[in-house]
Amino acid sequence: MSPETHQLAVEFLETKAGIEYSADVERTPEWRDAVDQAHEAPPAPPITVSITLPMYTPQELVDRITALAEGLTVVEGIKDTEVYLVRTCRGCGCTDEEGCFGGCWWTSETDDLCSSCATQDAPTGAQR
Numbered sequence: 270m271s272p273e274t275h276q277l278a279v280e281f282l283e284t285k286a287g288i289e290y291s292a293d294v295e296r297t298p299e300w301r302d303a304v305d306q307a308h309e310a311p312p313a314p315p316i317t318v319s320i321t322l323p324m325y326t327p328q329e330l331v332d333r334i335t336a337l338a339e340g341l342t343v344v345e346g347i348k349d350t351e352v353y354l355v356r357t358c359r360g361c362g363c364t365d366e367e368g369c370f371g372g373c374w375w376t377s378e379t380d381d382l383c384s385s386c387a388t389q390d391a392p393t394g395a396q397r
């Protein structure tokens with residue numbers, strides 16, 4: 270019996286017989302009925318799992334996570350998985366959706382560094 274079925278059976282038993290679950294209960298006819306009901310219970314509605322990754326995630330890692338996500342759909346109850354790439358500041362992890370406190374902007378088109386990070390830890394000693 271899977272842990273989910275077990276949990277369902279306990280719930281059926283509690284609602285049906287109004288009794289508390291105990292170790293002995295698994296030997297009663299009520300328990301057998303509850304297990305039967307739990308097996309017949311419709312599965313949970315399928316869900317879609319969304320995974321967001323920073324834009325600068327290496328392609329190799331994106332591929333691996335995408336493959337993993339596809340593997341997840343084999344698991345019962347998960348209908349679909351989607352992997353999104355989100356532009357994420359490499360300094361603080363802020364995104365277009367969730368910027369820094371007080372607001373920030375991208376310092377360049379190509380560099381994923383937001384304005385708050387650019388002023389806080391500007392590269393030192395790079396150009397001398």
Ligand SMILES: [Zn+2]
Nearest residue numbers: 358361383386
């Ligand atoms: Zn930042």
Ligand SMILES: [Zn+2]
Nearest residue numbers: 363369373383
């Ligand atoms: Zn920011």
